[in-house]
Amino acid sequence: MRNPLSVQHLIMKTNIVLVLLLCASASLAAKVFHVTSAKGTYKMSYWEAHQACGIMGAHLATQAELEELRQTNFSLCACGWTLDKTAWFPMTTAVDGCGDAPGLHQCYWQDHWDAWCYKGDSIGDCTTALGIESGKIDPSQIYATSEYKHTFLIFFSNIWSAQVARLHNKDMVNAWIPAHHHRRDQHMEVDLEKPTAVTGILTQGASRYNVKMWVTKYLIKFSKDGHNYKTVQEGGIDKKFDGNVDNDGLKRNMFPEPVLARYIQIQPLEYHNRIALRIELLGCDLEVYEAAQAMSRDIVVTNVGGEEKPPSADVFLTGEK
Template identity: 40%
Template sequence: MPLGMETGAIANWQISASSMLLGFMGLQRWAPELARLHRSGIVNAWTASNYDKKPWIQVNLMRKMRVTGVVTQGASRAGSAEYVKTFKVAYSLNGRKFEFVQVDGGFGDKIFVGNVDNNGLRTNMLDTPLEAQYVRLVPVTCHWSCTLRFELLGCELNGCSEPLGLKDYTISDAQITASSTYKTWGVNSFSWYPFYARLDKQGKFNAWTAERNSASEWLQIDLGSQKQVTGIITQGARDFGHIQYVAAYKVAYSDDGLTWTEYKDEGAEESKVFPGNLDNNSHKKNVFETPFLARFVRILPVSWHNRITLRVELLGC
C-alpha cells in the first residue's frame, strides 16, 4: 500500500534532499517536499540543483517499516519534460549509514529503470522488501534536470495495518455514531452526520462535525467484532469554504461500548494525545506503539480549528 507521499501522511519535514533547484531568478523553489506523486501546479516536483553531481532525495518514515516498491514520475518545467531515467535505492535505520539495494547475488548496486516522459508512472517492486526507517532515491541518469515525484509502497512490519472498512463501506453507517451532529445554519438537510466520517469522502457534506466545540465530544466506530487496531488516519474537511479539522485527539477503546480505556503508550501514566491535522484535506497517520484488541473505538478531540470535523480510517487486522 502507498506509504503517504501522495496523501500527505508523510509530512513535508520528513522529506529532504541533497540540493534543490531555484528557478526563475530564485523565485521558484523545486523543493524536496514537492516530490509527491501526481502533485499539480507550475512548481510541482523536486529538482536537484544543476551543480549537484551526486543528487539524492530521501524520506524519513519515522520508524522501521517494510518497503516493497517505489512509483516514480517526472514533471514539466518551463514547458520542458524532465525526469529521472535510471536510479538507485539506498536505505538506512539511523539516517547516517546507508546501503544500496543490490542486484541478485549481491554483485553490485541495482540500477532501476525510471521514467520515459514527464507524467507517466513507473512502478518498480523490490525483489526483497527492505526493513528501513530511511529510504533514499539516488538518480543515475536524467533527462535534462533530475526532476522527480514519487510514492513509496510498503506496510508496517507486523503486517497488520490494513484499512478496517470506513473508506470502503465495509463498516456500515449504523456502526458509526457520535456524541452530537452539527447542522449548518441549523438546517436538517445540512447535517454533518457521524456516518459521513469516512476517509476521502467527497461531496458538500463529507465529514462528521460535532454540534459543539467541546472536549466532551466523540466519534465512535463499532468494528462489529473484536479486531487488533494498530493505527489511525485522520482528515479534516471544509464547510462552505471554512477549513475545519481536529488538531489533536485521544483514542479510547472498549469491548462492550460501555466501559472505556483511553490509549496510553507502554509505561506511560497519562493518556496519549495524538497530533492531528494541519489542514482540511491531508491525511495524518498515527501508529499505536502498543496495538490493542477491541470492538469499539472512540476518537476524543482535544483541540481543533474552527469546528471539530473528522474523516477517518482505522488500521489493523
C-alpha cells in the same frame, strides 16, 4: 500463458520477507515498500493497489511517508500509487529520464501504476484498512455524541454526521462536525462488531464554505463491551496524538501497542476553526493477530549478519497475461 504464484504462496513469501526485515532491524526505515502486479509494470488502478497492499496486511503509503523513505537515501525510478490517490517515485540523485533531479516526482500520464505500501511496527500482517473508506463498515456502525445540522432556505438541511466521515469522501457534506465543537467530551465511535486488533488510524479534516477545519490533538479510547473504556497510553500516560496540519492532507498515527477491542472512540482535544474529521482505522482480524503472535514466538532468525542476504521486499501479485 504464465503460471502465476498462488495467493497462498504469495502470502507465505510475503510473511517471510517482512519478518526477516523487521527482525534484522526494529528501526528499519523501509516500512514503505514497492509492489508490482504479476501482470506487469503499471497495471494497477488505485483500488487494485489498495487491495494489493491489503493482501500483505499493509496499507497504501502516504506521500509524506514515501518522502521519509527517500530521506533514508532510497531511490527507485518506478511509479506507484500512494494513499493520496496520486502516483510518485523517489529519487536522491539526478538521473536522466527519472525526474532529472532529486526529490519526489509525480506520475500523471496514465491511470494505472504499481503501489507503494506501508507496514507499521505492529506484529504480523496487521496494518490493513478496516473498511471505513471502502464502505465495508456500515453507516450504522459509526456514530457520535452530536452532529452539526445546517438548515438553509427553510426546507433544506444537511447533517455533518459521523456516518459520512470516511477517508477521501469528496461530497459537499463529507466529515463529522459535532454540534458542540467547543466541548472536549465530544467523540465519534466505530463499532467493529467483533473484537479486532486495531493498530492505527488515518485522519483528514474538511472545509465548509471555504472555512478549513481539522483536529490537531485527540485521544483514542477503546472497549470490548461498549461500557468500560480505556485510553490508549504510552509510558503509563494517556497519549495525545498529533492530528492534521491542514484540511485535506492525510495523517497516520500507529498505536504504541495493538488495541484489542470492538469499539473505538476518537475524542478531539484541540482543533483549527472547528472539529472536523474523516477517518480510517488500521488493523486486522483477531485471528490473524493471534496467529502472527504465535508465529513470532517460534521464529529463530539465523541469517542476520551472515552471508545470505534477506530477500527483496518487492513481491508480485497473482494474475495472468
